[in-house]
Amino acid sequence: MTIRTRVAPSPTGDPHVGTAYIALFNRAFARSQGGQFILRIEDTDLSRGSKESEQIIFDSLRWLGLDWDEGPDVGGAYGSYRQSERKPIYAEHAAQLVKSGNAFTCFCTRERLDEVRKAQRAAGETTRYDGECLSLGEEEVASRIAQGEAHVVRMKVPRAGTCKFKDILRGEIEIPWQQVDMQVLMKTDGMPTYHLAVVVDDHLMEISHVLRGEEWINSVPKHQLLYEYFGWDMPVHCHLPLLRNPDKSKLSKRKNPTSINYYRDAGFLPEALVNYLGLMGWSMPDDQEIFSPQEMIAAFDLERISLGAPVFDMEKLRWLSGQYMRSLSVDRFMDTIHNWKINREHLARIVPLIQERTETLAELIPQVDYLLGDRISLSPADFEHKQLDQEQLVQILQFLLWDFENKANFVAAELLETCNAWADRLELKIRDLLFPLFLAISGRAVSLPLFDSMVILGSDLTRMRMRDAINVLGGVSKKKLKRLEKEYSAFQTDDD
Numbered sequence: 033m034t035i036r037t038r039v040a041p042s043p044t045g046d047p048h049v050g051t052a053y054i055a056l057f058n059r060a061f062a063r064s065q066g067g068q069f070i071l072r073i074e075d076t077d078l079s080r081g082s083k084e085s086e087q088i089i090f091d092s093l094r095w096l097g098l099d100w101d102e103g104p105d106v107g108g109a110y111g112s113y114r115q116s117e118r119k120p121i122y123a124e125h126a127a128q129l130v131k132s133g134n135a136f137t138c139f140c141t142r143e144r145l146d147e148v149r150k151a152q153r154a155a156g157e158t159t160r161y162d163g164e165c166l167s168l169g170e171e172e173v174a175s176r177i178a179q180g181e182a183h184v185v186r187m188k189v190p191r192a193g194t195c196k197f198k199d200i201l202r203g204e205i206e207i208p209w210q211q212v213d214m215q216v217l218m219k220t221d222g223m224p225t226y227h228l229a230v231v232v233d234d235h236l237m238e239i240s241h242v243l244r245g246e247e248w249i250n251s252v253p254k255h256q257l258l259y260e261y262f263g264w265d266m267p268v269h270c271h272l273p274l275l276r277n278p279d280k281s282k283l284s285k286r287k288n289p290t291s292i293n294y295y296r297d298a299g300f301l302p303e304a305l306v307n308y309l310g311l312m313g314w315s316m317p318d319d320q321e322i323f324s325p326q327e328m329i330a331a332f333d334l335e336r337i338s339l340g341a342p343v344f345d346m347e348k349l350r351w352l353s354g355q356y357m358r359s360l361s362v363d364r365f366m367d368t369i370h371n372w373k374i375n376r377e378h379l380a381r382i383v384p385l386i387q388e389r390t391e392t393l394a395e396l397i398p399q400v401d402y403l404l405g406d407r408i409s410l411s412p413a414d415f416e417h418k419q420l421d422q423e424q425l426v427q428i429l430q431f432l433l434w435d436f437e438n439k440a441n442f443v444a445a446e447l448l449e450t451c452n453a454w455a456d457r458l459e460l461k462i463r464d465l466l467f468p469l470f471l472a473i474s475g476r477a478v479s480l481p482l483f484d485s486m487v488i489l490g491s492d493l494t495r496m497r498m499r500d501a502i503n504v505l506g507g508v509s510k511k512k513l514k515r516l517e518k519e520y521s522a523f524q525t526d527d528d
């Protein structure tokens with residue numbers, strides 16, 4: 033059997049380190065078996081997907097050296113590798129399931145479904161579809177569709193019994209059918225849901241092994257059932273342990289930088305990040321800590337993946353990056369610095385900010401230090417302010433941080449607008465509101481234009497610096513966070 037694996041990211045914003053982690057393992061397994069590794073773009077959720085973030089995924093995986101044998105940009109015999117371009121295939125397969133009686137057309141409105149859920153919740157039941165449209169006759173269905181009534185296609189699911197399936201790492205898993213909903217397969221807009229698309233694509237692309245994050249385990253019963261309905265063999269499943277924050281919660285951008293681009297912009301070496309991701313849930317047979325993807329492939333064995341929750345540890349990653357730095361030749365090291373930020377392209381973004389403000393060239397570097405490298409470390413004394421106490425400073429930074437988390441791309445005018453809005457809401461002078469932000473970003477109360485600086489640094493570095501500033505100011509306890517969240521959402525509703 034030819035081993036074929038895939039990584040299937042949705043292009044919805046930042047390229048996540050979790051995607052690189054899953055890609056690394058899929059690629060290592062496929063290559064270790066002389067098989068193929070495929071990149072598929074799962075962009076059926078059209079409102080969220082975008083070509084731009086698709087390109088960012090390609091670029092960031094390539095930056096890490098994780099190339100693929102087939103994919104939207106390199107082609108292959110099983111294309112298209114972009115789900116939005118496979119619409120007719122899903123429609124055809126959904127129709128096939130309706131015809132064979134394994135799926136049905138459902139006309140229930142959102143309002144009705146909300147009512148059902150509400151009643152189920154009140155009765156202490158698991159919320160799930162109640163089967164209202166299961167018994168509609170063929171003629172009624174045809175005439176309602178002909179009249180243009182909005183509808184979805186749902187899969188049938190056994191009402192009782194237990195679904196059993198195998199996971200290479202976990203052995204047999206059992207999930208009662210009671211916990212499995214009659215999943216929507218085709219949405220009202222004619223697009224498939226993830227569950228239908230993933231099964232159809234994995235089958236048609238002849239994927240032999242599905243290695244993906246453990247958050248998908250609960251979806252396997254639906255997928256297994258779909259394979260059965262279609263009469264197809266199911267690929268081998270292997271759910272990898274999720275990356276975790278130091279507090280063991282699922283790695284999230286609120287607590288840790290999760291974008292691959294953050295690590296690139298913060299100056300980590302790609303070799304180090306890939307090596308580090310290889311250490312998450314896996315170890316070399318001789319426990320060697322420093323290894324290349326090539327060495328990982330040579331030694332790769334699915335059975336060696338461990339199920340412990342791998343914690344993403346920045347200090348360890350820094351250490352690894354240092355090891356790789358030291359191993360570079362002087363020439364490679366200079367090229368690396370150049371490719372990073374000391375190049376015309378990057379300087380062209382900074383120069384417009386400084387030219388007007390400079391008398392001698394020697395003044396340049398001190399002015400731009402925080403744009404080219406880490407900003408200086410801060411202490412609580414730096415934040416002393418006539419009007420604002422520590423509590424207010426934390427509040428300002430936290431509220432802004434939450435707003436910035438929702439902006440994929442920073443645009444200076446929009447950042448200004450956000451800050452003006454908060455100055456209004458908090459009844460502060462804009463100068464005072466910006467005081468902690470200046471410090472967080474540049475390490476000083478006065479710097480080059482703040483919003484332009486944030487655009488140059490990008491969202492990830494900016495947010496990381498703000499989080500660091502909040503920590504310098506004493507951090508936010510769980511209790512305080514709850515209170516701040518409440519205040520924050522109260523402000524949001526006031527604006528409506």
Ligand code: GLU
Nearest residue numbers: 040041042074230244248
């Ligand atoms: N599109 C899914 C994701 O974003 C893929 C899950 C899978 O590998 O089946 O994680």
